[in-house]
Amino acid sequence: MTTATSVLGTRFARGGALLRAREVGIGVVLLLVFGITTLHNHNFATANSVQQLLSGAALIAMLGVGETLVIVTRNVDLSVGSIVGLSAYVVGDLFKDHPGMPVILGFVAGIGIGAVIGAINGFVTAALRVPSLVVTLAMLYIIRGIDGLIVNGVIITSSNIPNAFIAIGFRTIAGIPWLAIIAFAVVVIVAYAMRSFRSGRDLYAIGSNPEAAALAGVPVARRIFTAFVISGSLAGLAGALFLALHAEVDVTGGTGYELLVVAAVVVGGVAIFGGSGTVAGAALGALLLNTINQALVASRVSAFWNEAIAGALLLLAIAFDRWLSLRVARGLRSAEGAHRDL
Amino acid sequence: MTSEPATRAPQKREYAGTDTSRRPVWQRALRWETGLVVVLVATLIFGTARSSDFLNSTTGFYIGLNMGEIAIMALPLMLIVITGEIDLSVASMLGLSGCVMGQLHSQGWPIGLAMVAALVVGALGGALNGVLVARLGLPSIAVTIGTLTLFRGLAEIVLGARTITDFPAWMTSIGVVPVPGTQLSYSTVIFLVLAVIFGVVLHATRAGRAIVATGLAPEAARFAGIRVNRVKFGLFVLSGVMCALAGILFTLKNASVSYDAGTGLELNVVAIVLFGGVSIFGGRGTVIGVVLSVVIFGTLQQVLTQMQVQPEVQNIIIGGLLLVSVVLPGGGEAVRRLRARLRTGPHLARAPGTRRLAPPSSSDSSMQSEEKK
Numbered sequence: 001m002t003t004a005t006s007v008l009g010t011r012f013a014r015g016g017a018l019l020r021a022r023e024v025g026i027g028v029v030l031l032l033v034f035g036i037t038t039l040h041n042h043n044f045a046t047a048n049s050v051q052q053l054l055s056g057a058a059l060i061a062m063l064g065v066g067e068t069l070v071i072v073t074r075n076v077d078l079s080v081g082s083i084v085g086l087s088a089y090v091v092g093d094l095f096k097d098h099p100g101m102p103v104i105l106g107f108v109a110g111i112g113i114g115a116v117i118g119a120i121n122g123f124v125t126a127a128l129r130v131p132s133l134v135v136t137l138a139m140l141y142i143i144r145g146i147d148g149l150i151v152n153g154v155i156i157t158s159s160n161i162p163n164a165f166i167a168i169g170f171r172t173i174a175g176i177p178w179l180a181i182i183a184f185a186v187v188v189i190v191a192y193a194m195r196s197f198r199s200g201r202d203l204y205a206i207g208s209n210p211e212a213a214a215l216a217g218v219p220v221a222r223r224i225f226t227a228f229v230i231s232g233s234l235a236g237l238a239g240a241l242f243l244a245l246h247a248e249v250d251v252t253g254g255t256g257y258e259l260l261v262v263a264a265v266v267v268g269g270v271a272i273f274g275g276s277g278t279v280a281g282a283a284l285g286a287l288l289l290n291t292i293n294q295a296l297v298a299s300r301v302s303a304f305w306n307e308a309i310a311g312a313l314l315l316l317a318i319a320f321d322r323w324l325s326l327r328v329a330r331g332l333r334s335a336e337g338a339h340r341d342l
Numbered sequence: 343m344t345s346e347p348a349t350r351a352p353q354k355r356e357y358a359g360t361d362t363s364r365r366p367v368w369q370r371a372l373r374w375e376t377g378l379v380v381v382l383v384a385t386l387i388f389g390t391a392r393s394s395d396f397l398n399s400t401t402g403f404y405i406g407l408n409m410g411e412i413a414i415m416a417l418p419l420m421l422i423v424i425t426g427e428i429d430l431s432v433a434s435m436l437g438l439s440g441c442v443m444g445q446l447h448s449q450g451w452p453i454g455l456a457m458v459a460a461l462v463v464g465a466l467g468g469a470l471n472g473v474l475v476a477r478l479g480l481p482s483i484a485v486t487i488g489t490l491t492l493f494r495g496l497a498e499i500v501l502g503a504r505t506i507t508d509f510p511a512w513m514t515s516i517g518v519v520p521v522p523g524t525q526l527s528y529s530t531v532i533f534l535v536l537a538v539i540f541g542v543v544l545h546a547t548r549a550g551r552a553i554v555a556t557g558l559a560p561e562a563a564r565f566a567g568i569r570v571n572r573v574k575f576g577l578f579v580l581s582g583v584m585c586a587l588a589g590i591l592f593t594l595k596n597a598s599v600s601y602d603a604g605t606g607l608e609l610n611v612v613a614i615v616l617f618g619g620v621s622i623f624g625g626r627g628t629v630i631g632v633v634l635s636v637v638i639f640g641t642l643q644q645v646l647t648q649m650q651v652q653p654e655v656q657n658i659i660i661g662g663l664l665l666v667s668v669v670l671p672g673g674g675e676a677v678r679r680l681r682a683r684l685r686t687g688p689h690l691a692r693a694p695g696t697r698r699l700a701p702p703s704s705s706d707s708s709m710q711s712e713e714k715k
Contacts, residue, residue: 124669130668130669133428134664134665134667135665137609137613137664138613138665138668139661140609140661142658143661144654144657145658145659147654148654148657149655149658256606262483263487263488263491272481272483272484273481304498305495305498306495306498307491307492307498308495308498309495310491310495311489311491311493311495312488312492315489318480318484318485318488319478319480
């Protein structure tokens with residue numbers, strides 16, 4: 001019996017190691033892309049270029065963290081791109097109307113807007129038990145529409161935004177951009193919560209088997225609601241940072257981000273049907289996609305090839321993920337077989 | 343994959359929508375499609391009230407012209423959603439096939455051959471989706487987000503920054519004049535013919551039942567001898583071809599094509615299919631619902647445009663309708679649950695899976711042995 005348990009134990013440990021290897025794998029691919037590109041174009045490894053890489057990936061990484069929480073519960077949040085656009089514009093508008101407003105209030109406003117929309121998404125999905133794909137697709141339209149009404153043709157430019165706020169978009173600490181530090185902090189905090197908090201583990205339980213989770217006493221609806229609120233809040237925060245990074249925003253801000261984020265999350269090894277994946281993987285996925293895009297530019301590959309290569313890589317990542325999970329499942333099954341033989 | 347056949351005691355289970363013939367008339371009338379008819383009539387009355395000559399053939403022509411390509415893409419997507427999958431690559435395929443046609447034509451291919459090539463590209467793209475989803479068993483939402491990017495990227499490689507405009511005038515006029523003897527655009531007529539074919543196939547043939555069965559219970563469908571994966575593969579290929587057809591019509595309508603043609607249309611197509619009452623979980627949906635949904639979206643767009651409502655408000659209305667379309671049925675369910683909870687006390691009603699605990703059968707095998715009275 002003990003042997004069987006230990007066999008099972010090592011198999012689980014191996015499964016865990018494989019899953020951990022997923023993040024390592026993305027890291028290796030990341031370094032490969034970076035190294036090969038640097039060989040072609042030495043400017044790719046300069047501090048300036050790396051800073052741009054990190055800043056560019058920070059927003060998608062942050063959105064990817066929130067999206068991971070939602071996808072792990074077998075749901076999806078397609079409204080994040082629209083939330084980024086609305087949050088960025090409203091924050092800009094606030095600065096325009098109240099030039100003396102403290103910078104921190106801009107962030108509070110952005111996060112608040114995102115949290116409210118996330119709460120609506122979460123309530124409709126969890127309490128009314130309605131498919132989140134449809135709910136958040138509808139919210140994508142509604143929020144973009146509201147955004148358009150508020151924008152009404154007026155573009156927020158850098159002259160409307162306090163310099164201290166714009167500084168967050170390009171300042172660095174010890175050579176690391178502020179944006180990357182904020183994104184990193186978000187990843188670390190949420191990763192810790194997902195690993196060690198009961199509520200974090202509950203999200204995985206819900207995604208693995210909703211009915212079993214409910215029977216085990218997991219407050220399914222409340223957890224899903226919370227996941228959507230966090231995803232919305234992070235999208236709101238990303239919206240405020242979008243404004244800081246670009247120093248201007250119009251009605252198209254954040255358009256199409258939802259699919260970029262889902263792509264980054266999937267590349268990062270989060271299973272689209274829930275139950276597995278880490279926020280660190282999602283953030284690395286975002287960094288990898290951004291690095292590939294920049295690498296194609298730096299290697300002077302015709303810009304027309306970028307999108308096709310990104311799409312092909314995404315398909316490869318999905319197929320690879322499937323192959324990996326099949327291997328883990330086979331490993332677990334054979335462990336069970338050994339258990340029966342004893 | 344072990345099946346427990348006849349040994350299990352037959353279990354009585356109600357499936358929403360499987361057998362409505364025994365319900366009272368008023369309940370049978372309370373279908374999603376009935377609601378759509380009401381919404382459509384309300385929209386038409388509203389439009390006529392705003393301007394008395396709203397209901398004329400010109401309006402109909404323009405609605406058809408605006409909606410034709412989206413409507414054609416919605417038909418195969420409906421079937422795919424009924425099988426429980428989704429195809430988000432439709433608009434990119436529209437763009438890619440248009441670009442292929444434009445590029446080949448500008449290189450001197452006869453226009454007819456260029457069109458055939460576009461359709462072949464559509465079939466190949468659909469086959470790629472189909473292989474990844476049906477053969478490799480990958481989740482269709484992730485796969486088709488990937489091919490959404492891939493197809494758009496291929497379109498970019500094919501055309502680059504160019505815009506092809508030198509189509510023969512007799513061809514491009516097809517995109518903007520009515521079919522002789524009618525007041526309908528070519529895309530509308532094609533859509534209507536296709537809708538009839540899709541309707542007959544889905545609701546009156548073995549293949550249609552196979553599609554619905556695949557969505558309702560894939561395992562049971564497989565045991566019943568339906569080649570589930572082949573059904574899904576075929577539908578993805580069909581979707582690719584239909585999107586290529588839409589791409590050809592879209593190109594002719596605009597008399598030009600560039601790599602970004604139709605960007606973002608996939609969400610409109612999905613919205614139309616879902617608003618038409620097709621369940622995102624698969625197994626439920628009617629062609630008439632999707633047709634009504636297309637007409638409602640087109641009419642509403644026309645009314646709002648004539649009223650000079652900003653496109654932003656139109657977005658809000660589209661989103662609102664979509665939200666209502668899922669919240670209304672879901673809300674009714676939530677009320678029922680609440681009442682059940684009040685009746686039986688919180689403890690019993692809380693665990694949604696308790697009912698399934700009694701016999702440890704999968705829902706598929708219990709459905710096979712279900713006896714209809």
